Amino acid sequence: MLDGQELLIKKAKNGDVDSFEQLINSSKTKAYNIALRHLSNEQDALDALQESYIKIFRSLNSFREESSFDTWVYRIVVNTCNDTLRKNNSTHRTVSLYKNDADDQELFIEIPDYSGSPDRLLDKKETRKMILKSLEKLTPEHREAIILRDVQGFTYEEIAAILQVSVGTVKSRINRGRLILRNIILKEQELAAF
Amino acid sequence: MIIQNNNDCASVEEQLSAFIDNELEPKEACCVETHIEQCERCKTIKNELIYMSDSLKSIESVLIPPGFDSNLKAALQRKKPIYAWIWNRNRSLGFAAALLMIGIISFSMIGNLTSGNGTPSTSSMSKSAGAPTAEESVQAPQTYGTAADSAIAADPLADKDMQVYYDLIAEKLSLYQYEIISTSLENSEITINILTDAAGKKIDRLLVFSYKDGILSIEDNWLNIKF
Numbered sequence: 001m002l003d004g005q006e007l008l009i010k011k012a013k014n015g016d017v018d019s020f021e022q023l024i025n026s027s028k029t030k031a032y033n034i035a036l037r038h039l040s041n042e043q044d045a046l047d048a049l050q051e052s053y054i055k056i057f058r059s060l061n062s063f064r065e066e067s068s069f070d071t072w073v074y075r076i077v078v079n080t081c082n083d084t085l086r087k088n089n090s091t092h093r094t095v096s097l098y099k100n101d102a103d104d105q106e107l108f109i110e111i112p113d114y115s116g117s118p119d120r121l122l123d124k125k126e127t128r129k130m131i132l133k134s135l136e137k138l139t140p141e142h143r144e145a146i147i148l149r150d151v152q153g154f155t156y157e158e159i160a161a162i163l164q165v166s167v168g169t170v171k172s173r174i175n176r177g178r179l180i181l182r183n184i185i186l187k188e189q190e191l192a193a194f
Numbered sequence: 195m196i197i198q199n200n201n202d203c204a205s206v207e208e209q210l211s212a213f214i215d216n217e218l219e220p221k222e223a224c225c226v227e228t229h230i231e232q233c234e235r236c237k238t239i240k241n242e243l244i245y246m247s248d249s250l251k252s253i254e255s256v257l258i259p260p261g262f263d264s265n266l267k268a269a270l271q272r273k274k275p276i277y278a279w280i281w282n283r284n285r286s287l288g289f290a291a292a293l294l295m296i297g298i299i300s301f302s303m304i305g306n307l308t309s310g311n312g313t314p315s316t317s318s319m320s321k322s323a324g325a326p327t328a329e330e331s332v333q334a335p336q337t338y339g340t341a342a343d344s345a346i347a348a349d350p351l352a353d354k355d356m357q358v359y360y361d362l363i364a365e366k367l368s369l370y371q372y373e374i375i376s377t378s379l380e381n382s383e384i385t386i387n388i389l390t391d392a393a394g395k396k397i398d399r400l401l402v403f404s405y406k407d408g409i410l411s412i413e414d415n416w417l418n419i420k421f
Binding site: 017020021028029030032033036037042046049050053054057058059061062063064066072076079080082083086087128131132140146149150151153156159164171173174175178181182185 | 207208209210211212215217239242244246247249250251252253255256257258260262263265266267269270271285356360364371372373374375376377378379381386387389
């Protein structure tokens with residue numbers, strides 16, 4: 001960690017708002033985009049981001065500097081977004097296609113394969129828009145893994161640190177999430193064809 | 195014609211994303227590559243996953259709307275943890291404040307006795323300090339907070355002022371390394387993860403605190419034993 005960042009953290013722990021603002025400057029845009037893609041709503045994302053930063057400001061003493069400050073910020077932003085999704089559950093319905101057991105191993109339910117016409121996904125111009133829309137239909141666990149990997153470009157190790165799960169779990173969530181997303185898109189396209 | 199082995203396809207499918215993202219060991223990557231070269235179905239899925247992934251990667255970053263920074267600054271100024279400075283984050287200041295309070299109480303008592311007009315009411319004054327005393331903590335280890343805390347955060351859901359609870363947790367877990375995992379306003383719960391104990395031994399245990407009307411509580415025997 002940079003000395004400058006340590007100093008800012010120390011000052012922010014003593015309630016210095018200006019130091020805190022400098023501290024979060026490097027993570028702010030990325031944190032906002034994580035929230036925006038996770039919640040798919042600008043106002044919800046801004047609220048979640050503000051709530052996250054207030055939490056961070058007031059919980060700075062619990063930051064033990066074992067992970068990087070930015071990783072800690074992203075973890076709290078993701079958790080806050082998940083809280084928001086739970087609160088808005090009635091409007092953000094997701095269908096769980098897997099469940100977690102106590103050992104953090106994912107037990108999968110077989111995903112139906114809609115790959116009858118394999119090139120359809122590549123042919124559609126509106127696919128990109130549809131991908132974003134279809135992201136909303138994933139469970140929060142799959143969605144956050146894909147957002148962190150594909151939209152934000154984090155490595156599997158960084159994602160594991162943010163989500164506090166093993167790299168194996170990250171691998172599994174990204175792959176299952178992408179396969180489910182692909183099937184959702186293919187099914188949507190199939191329905192749209194009728 | 196190449197006959198596909200369904201077991202191979204299932205196994206490869208599980209590894210496709212890691213293959214695309216270069217997260218496989220060279221030997222594993224080689225096996226996947228060999229299979230894909232011979233299997234049209236897996237090759238198609240791989241290409242579709244790459245297309246989806248590239249589409250998401252090409253999404254441009256959105257700038258935070260103007261006004262967010264000034265709103266955040268104002269919110270942070272309002273939520274400045276003054277209470278924390280005194281009672282949790284600077285023990286020496288807290289101690290000094292406690293000494294000052296004792297001095298005021300003593301002075302008040304002497305004044306009352308000297309003037310001879312009534313009984314000194316030290317208990318109510320000491321409550322106004324706003325933090326649980328050591329005695330209270332020992333007597334009621336599973337309920338944290340006092341009437342004065344309630345006055346500080348009488349309606350945390352209304353004003354979103356959660357600091358009093360975070361501070362109480364920080365105080366009670368001062369010997370542990372922990373981090374706040376989430377706060378559920380809906381369930382009035384704060385979930386934390388204990389990382390290490392006082393000796394630095396790794397613990398990694400989730401605890402769920404409930405809060406209501408300025409009072410923090412937990413139903414966890416493990417924590418009770420440790421305290």
